[in-house]
Amino acid sequence: MVGVAAVVVLTAVGEGARRYVTQEFTSLGTNLLIVVPGRNETTGSFPGAGGVPNDLTLDDVRAVERDVREARLVVPIAMGNDTVANGERRRQVAVIGTTSDFQQVRHLEVTAGSFLPPGDLERGAAIAVLGAEVARELFPAESPIGRVVRIGDWRVRVIGQLAPKGRQLAVDIDNLVLIPVATGMRIFDLTSLFRVLIEVRVHSNLESAEERVLALLADRHGEDDVTVITQDSVVGSLNQILTALTLAVAGIGAISLAVAGLGVMNLMLVSVSERTAEVGLLKAVGATGRQVQRLFLTEAVLLSLGGALAGLGLGWGLVRAFVALYPAFPASPPAWAVVSVLVLAVAVGALFGVLPARRATGLDPVEALAGR
């Protein structure tokens, strides 16, 4: 029973984690390529050839826009951390330098004012869009639109405010400040972009786009010095890990079920020996060996099924409690786990009930009646 509860809870949580991750990633669109400067360590870099990777620049972004036909949106990201202040009200936030297309890629909504205007890749206007939380902190009583805030020593004018969104993949959207990418590189004195996001037109273009981007940048930099991550690969490998975890958990559950099976067998053996006289009586009034066997098998199956149902109930209760505590986490036991746990319990009951049932069937009626 405990085994069944454990299987239900753990597979529910495992499945929940898998769904949570998948949901988070796919909410960003699966047509996304992420270009990161530097070789991925795990794919092996060449020791001798140039330790520091070349910068990922706005020129690279423009080249990709021009040459990679599959790309629908190419969004540069420059990243920094600084204090944002409105007079005495200040807050430490992540500042992202990007372009107007960032809104589409990240599915952001603007509640007041407007998002970064399109077409500003090089100029770097002194404007900013505030995350919901930042806006509320710096301007508790009034609208921030049109007001000037300081980022470090730089003064920028607020042109928009984002709708509350919460965390998205470890990035707290509500605590962001968005500025034009060139402005960001100037403020933080950056030579390289942090990331370039590329959204392809259709999912099937993903691979060819990846190849083309890699080839283009290798050509421009004179070496292979960027890494391209696809949503698919990230989601895929996370998915794999979590599925493996869920299966492992199910395996542990199966072992505990086997242990429970031995318990059932023991219980049934005791039951048979306690009821030897009863078996004798059944035979005396005309029960065949098969009938006696079926009786004890049924009892074993009912016993383990009862245990399994109790376990399911317990597990379900625990999952419910878990969901009540963490509403965002879509934990629910996968149907396959519930079904297979029940089937397994019945099978275990039948399997481990066979030996005791055989023992009952083999009893000699006269001796059984005498309780021997």
Next chain:
Amino acid sequence: MIELDGVQRSYPVGAEPLVALKDVSARIAKGEYLAVMGPSGSGKSTLLNILGCLDRPTAGSYRLDGREVGTLSADALSEVRRHHIGFVFQSFHLIGRLSAHENVALPMLLAGIPEDDRRARISTALDAVGLVHRAHHRPNELSGGECQRVAIARATVMRPHILLADEPTGNLDTANGEQIMRLLERMNADGLTLVVVTHDPNIGRRSDRVLVLRDGEIVQRVPGRELRPDALFESRA
């Protein structure tokens, strides 16, 4: 009609097999009332178990209504017991978890008799032993005499034509024992073949015929009314 010819039953105990019944031959007519008597360990229960197809002879022949049953398989014997034989035991052997009603239902459940039929037959059987009002009591709520009456209802509910009772009054006081014997004798009067194992000479005298066993052999066959009080004693000499 029961025909035993040279029936033997031995148990492989140690080097020399223990012979519980040696060369027993007997005929028991349909509707007869037979008492089996003899000292303890003389083989009375062994004989009754063979008659009831709970046990098989190691040698000899047992024919029931002309059919050889001594060599049938265990399942075939179950079938014979189910339809032809009712058992009453000294210690009742009721199932404690089940009510009187359910205990009586048991043989019919095993025989696959439909629900409606079962109900009617349980009522009839409990009525015959005067226990309709106790149908939903469990054995531990019933007196010894009442328990034995439930057992008799269970033994007769399949309408067997042979009723075998192994010391049915052994656990009862005189008054209850007398009531049980009256019940069994009334069923015998209605045509049921009755074989009773007993130590009580008074019961023996009421039977049609007495078989006296000693050391696994029939040492005396007398009509019940001719059984003298010292008959058992004599046979031992």
